[in-house]
Amino acid sequence: METENFQLLGALPPEISHNILATFTSGKDLSTLSVALAGSFKYQELFLVVIQIGENKIMAWVRYIESKSAESNHGQVDNFVANATAWIRSVIDTPLTTKAATTKKLLRHLIRYHSENMALLDFLQHSLLHYCRPDHGEFEWPVWVGKICVEAFVHGTRLRDTARVVLTTPLQRPSYIPGSGLLKNQTPSTVFRSELYNMIPVPPWGCLRPLSDNDEDILQSVADRLNTHGHVAVPSGFYHTTDILDVRIITSRQADQLLASRSWRPRTDWIVRRDQSSSSFSNLGDSPPMHLMCCWQDDSAELSDNREYLSYIIDMLKTQKRLASSTDVSKREYVST
Numbered sequence: 001m002e003t004e005n006f007q008l009l010g011a012l013p014p015e016i017s018h019n020i021l022a023t024f025t026s027g028k029d030l031s032t033l034s035v036a037l038a039g040s041f042k043y044q045e046l047f048l049v050v051i052q053i054g055e056n057k058i059m060a061w062v063r064y065i066e067s068k069s070a071e072s073n074h075g076q077v078d079n080f081v082a083n084a085t086a087w088i089r090s091v092i093d094t095p096l097t098t099k100a101a102t103t104k105k106l107l108r109h110l111i112r113y114h115s116e117n118m119a120l121l122d123f124l125q126h127s128l129l130h131y132c133r134p135d136h137g138e139f140e141w142p143v144w145v146g147k148i149c150v151e152a153f154v155h156g157t158r159l160r161d162t163a164r165v166v167l168t169t170p171l172q173r174p175s176y177i178p179g180s181g182l183l184k185n186q187t188p189s190t191v192f193r194s195e196l197y198n199m200i201p202v203p204p205w206g207c208l209r210p211l212s213d214n215d216e217d218i219l220q221s222v223a224d225r226l227n228t229h230g231h232v233a234v235p236s237g238f239y240h241t242t243d244i245l246d247v248r249i250i251t252s253r254q255a256d257q258l259l260a261s262r263s264w265r266p267r268t269d270w271i272v273r274r275d276q277s278s279s280s281f282s283n284l285g286d287s288p289p290m291h292l293m294c295c296w297q298d299d300s301a302e303l304s305d306n307r308e309y310l311s312y313i314i315d316m317l318k319t320q321k322r323l324a325s326s327t328d329v330s331k332r333e334y335v336s337t
Contacts, residue, residue, distance in 0.1 A: 021053050027118030027125070030054045034114050038107060051114050054121060055092050061124050062088050065139060065171070072137025078267065081139060083173035088124075090306045092117055116310040123313050131168045131209070138270045139171035143206060144179060144245065145319045146188030150222045150233045160333040163218040164323045167247075167294065169206035170268040174309040175300040177204075179245030183315040187323070190235055190245035194225065197232035199248055200262075201255040201295050205271050208249065208292040211324055218331075223292050227251045247294040255293060 021030070030050055037047040062085045069081040077085075127141040128134065144167040152159050167177070182188035210216035226233060226249070233249035255272045259265055265272075271293055303309055 018049060018053065021050060022057065025053075027054065027057075027121035030057075030121075031115045031118040035111060038111055051110070054114060054118050058088065058092050058117065058121050058124065061121070061128065065128075065134070068134040069137050069139065072135075078137065080170055080172040080268065081137075084139075084171045087173050087306060087309075088120070091120065091310060113307075116307065116314065119314045119317060120310060123317060127168075127171075131166075132171075133270075136270070140168040140207070141171055142166050142316055142320075143169050143174075143177045144183070144188070145316045145323065146182060146190070146245070147323070148208070148245065148249075149189065149191045150194060150249070151191060151236065152194040152225055152231075161218050161222050162331050162333070163215040163222075164211040164326075165215065165219070166209045166211065166320065167206050167245075168209055169204065170271065174303065174312075175298060176309075176312070177206075177245075178247065178296050178299070179243075180300075180312060181243060182245060183312065183319055187326075188245075188319060192233035192249060193236040194229070194231040194233050196230065197234055197248065199232060199250070199295070200258055201250055201272070201293070203266055203268060203271075203295070204298045205268075205293055205295045207271055207274065208294060211320070219292055222249075223251045223290050226292075227253055227290060230254070247296040249292055249294045251290045252293055253290040 021033075025033070030053065034047060034050045034054075037043045037050060040047075065081060066077045066085055069077045072078075123141065128139075131140040131142070132138060145165070147162060147164050149160055149162040152161075169177075179188075179190060182190070208219060210219050222233070225231070232254075235244045235246055252272050252274065259269070259272065274291065
């Protein structure tokens with residue numbers, strides 16, 4: 001991109017160009033723009049403005065999340081949300097100053113830091129738009145993206161349902177879900193088998209969300225089958241490899257029944273009851289809809305560097321984009337035994 005293309009933007013009064021960039025750009029836009037401006041000393045000031053605008057946009061979302069959380073939690077930001085926003089603040093507090101941009105080496109570092117931060121900006125915006133209910137103080141973000149295949153035996157025939165999913169969890173300080181290493185694969189995937197399994201669903205937990213309407217149909221079929229037989233989907237490769245999505249999949253209806261006798265429920269139990277308040281559930285005589293959720297053992301280590309999780313976020317964004325455009329869509333297979 002030629003820097004001469006920015007003559008008009010650079011010639012505008014600072015408040016106008018600032019307003020344009022702050023209002024009409026995504027994180028990807030700001031990242032691309034910073035790279036194009038970085039090579040020209042003429043636009044050094046505009047380059048630094050772009051960096052600052054990106055950080056300001058992240059902080060605006062952080063303040064919005066905290067305010068909505070406090071509104072739904074007696075004026076106090078939920079602890080999980082507070083840990084998440086503290087992490088976000090830590091990663092945008094870059095150790096590089098604006099003067100660092102005067103040397104080529106530090107300039108490259110600044111561009112990389114900004115690019116990673118802008119991936120976080122897009123990640124936050126997408127999560128708030130698609131997975132959250134801010135007015136209820138319910139915030140989620142993805143922790144895994146890929147394919148799941150759930151096997152079951154029906155009348156002597158092995159049935160395999162495969163769907164593309166986004167696994168979302170309540171907003172909290174990042175940690176790696178068991179199976180995070182799969183994000184390095186072209187198509188992250190794990191095979192599950194349906195079986196009787198004794199468990200009490202408790203955090204850490206999350207929702208399995210479909211990537212498309214076809215994926216939703218497949219997941220609903222899996223949910224119906226698990227609920228009918230009282231089964232849980234467990235990784236079928238558990239004893240053969242550690243490179244799996246090591247979670248237990250259950251329906252929200254099963255989880256609600258299992259939690260009914262407990263004297264307390266976690267604050268994040270909207271993961272279980274999410275669909276009960278959906279607009280489609282309008283007839284009091286009907287059973288509430290159900291979705292698939294999952295639980296796992298959190299044995300991940302603390303992040304050695306707060307910024308290291310940004311690479312994982314970028315991997316999730318790339319994987320979701322790749323799967324969404326893939327022609328290898330979800331499917332149901334019958335395999336004779």
